[in-house]
Amino acid sequence: MSLDEIAELRRRLAEAEDTIRAIRQGDVDALVVGQQGETQVFEIGGGTDAYHAFMEVMNVGAAAIDQSGRILYANANLTSALGLTQNSVQGSLISEVAPMEVAEAVDHLLVPPLLGPLSTQVDFKRDGETVHYILAATPFQLSTTPAVAITFTDVTDRVRAEATEQSERAARAVIASANEAVLVCDRDGIITHANAAAHALFNGDPLGMEFAQAVPLQLPNATGLMQAEDIVFMAIQGTAVQGVEAHAPNAPKVKDFLVSAAPLRIGNDAISGCVVTMVDLSQRKEAEKQQLLLMRELDHRVKNTLALVLSISSRTLHHEDTLEGFQKAFTGRIEALAATHNLLAENSWTNLKIDDVVQSELAPFTSGVAGRLVTRDLDRLMAPRAAIAFGLVVHELATNAAKYGALSVTGGRVSVQSVPQPDGEGRFVVEWRESGGPRVEPPVRKGFGHTVIARSLQYSPTGGAEIAFEPEGLVCRISLPIEDLHN
Structure with a gap:
């Protein structure tokens, strides 16, 4: 129902109420009803026939009810709206023929004193659907009987239109938000x-x-x-x-x-x-790309690690004379590899401090003894591949020191520090120096540990390691690849 139709409905309701009020007050002698040239004249006098005739031509449901709630007269529009016949409602109580909701609304309007006009809205079921009516009550005198004129205006279309409009506003608000x-x-x-x-x-x-x-x-x-x-x-x-x-x-x-x-x-x-x-989906797509990249990187690292483990196993087996010696040497090297991997995992495989790698690899050999390990100027960061190779080198040096060098006796110590290089040299050198241990003699033969130290960092032209067997203690100068170092 449009806004214009709703306004017209309200105007008609007001006119009906004004007419009933005028009849009650005796201000009207006759009513002229009709349109397009066809008119009917209803005389308003002491009888009820003219009043009944007027109610029948009303566009809304109407009833005359006494103060006890008994129906004196109901027009066809009202009985049709209630699904009844006029003969069945005449003389009946409103509570006997109308839906409970309607009867309760009428009873509410009839509560003394009846000063009128009064109105209320009522909703009830009809043919399985909820309909909406406005009830308006005005006291008047029907012949010698005090009565109440009640009009029943169907506003179902208006209510549904308002509900639809409200739903649309809510839907628009939901969409907008x-x-x-x-x-x-x-x-x-x-x-x-x-x-x-x-x-x-x-x-x-x-x-x-x-x-x-x-x-x-x-x-x-x-x-x-x-x-x-x-x-x-x-x-x-x-x-x-x-x-x-x-x-x-x-x-x-x-x-x-x-x-x-x-x-x-x-x-x-x-x-x-x-x-x-x-x-x-842009964030999800980016996450998927990042996940794929990480999976590829993980696959690459796993393959490299497995290849390194196989190489360590093969070379260790080649240089050890007994199964017990192989197990001990191989286990130590794998544990050294795992220690560096743990550090990398804790840092999400980002760059590691040189000092952290040194401390981690030497922890099994120096823990609980203060002063056995001294480190200086090792705050530079290195990439994961350099950290893994450097960790293996430090492990071999620590193992050798624990067997034959400074860490094999009480009072021996190891210092690890960076060594300044001449300008333009383009190298970063970490020096491992042992002191306080047994006198050092060059080995008769070089084992796999020496190979690990010498070769582990040679994947870069600026990487590598040199060992000097000085009598006071072993010295190893480790060159870390410049491209893998960060401030």
Whole structure:
């Protein structure tokens, strides 16, 4: 019902109430009712026939009820609205013939003193649907009988229109506040509503455009059989479409979306269009790329680590004469490798401080004894591959020192520090120096440990290590690759 129709209904109700009031007060002698040249004249006197005739031509339901709630007269509009006949209601109590909600509303209006006019709204079920009426009551004198004139004005269309309007306002508010893009299309696939998030997807205003035209989408997982217009068509036909990944090549910012579409029904009516939601997938896509990158990096590192473990196993076996010697040497080297891996894992495989690697590898040999390890100027950071190689070198030096060198006797000590290099040398050298241990003699033969020390950092031209067997203690100068060092 339109606003004009509602206004006309209210005007008629006011006129009916004014007329009844005038009749009650004796200000009216006759009524002229009719339209387009056909009129009827009703004389208002002491009898009730003319009053009944007037009530019958009223556009609203009307009844005359005495103060006890007994129906003196009810017009055809009212009995039809209640699903009754005029003969069945004449002389009956309103509570006997009307729905309970109506009877209670009338009883409420009849509560003395009846000063009128009074009105109230009542809702009740009719033919399985809720209808809405406004009841207006005005006391008057019907011949010699005190009565109350009650009009029943059907405002169901108005109430439903207001409810629909309120629902639409609520729907618009929900759409406007949604973070994802929401578009509403009519049955022809034309966009009728779009929230702010949806407007951000376009270079222009999408309203009034076909969905497929406004939002050119590519559906990479649909093998070409489904297009953007098919999503809207399926929803309008009653089939919801859930979570279709789509790419919008012409969108100014976001390019990847998760598109869903659902039929649009208002109340119990037929499908009047569809609602399309487009969820930004850019962060998820970026996360997927990052995850794939990490998986590839993990795969690469695992393969490198396994290859390194196999190499350590093979070379250790070649240089050890007994199974016990192999087990001890191999286990120590794997534990050294694991110690550096633990440090890297704790730092999310980012750069490590040189000092942290030294402290971690020497912890099994110097823990609990103060002063046996001294480190200086080792705050530079190194990349993971340099950390792994450097950790193996330090482990071999520590193992040798524990067997034959400074860490094999009480009072022996090891100092590890960076050594300044001449300008332009382009090298960063860490010096391992032992003191306070047994006198050092050059070995007769070089084992696998010497190979690990010499070769581990030679993957770079600026990497490597040199060992000097000085009598006062072993000295090893370790060159860390410049490209793997960071401040």
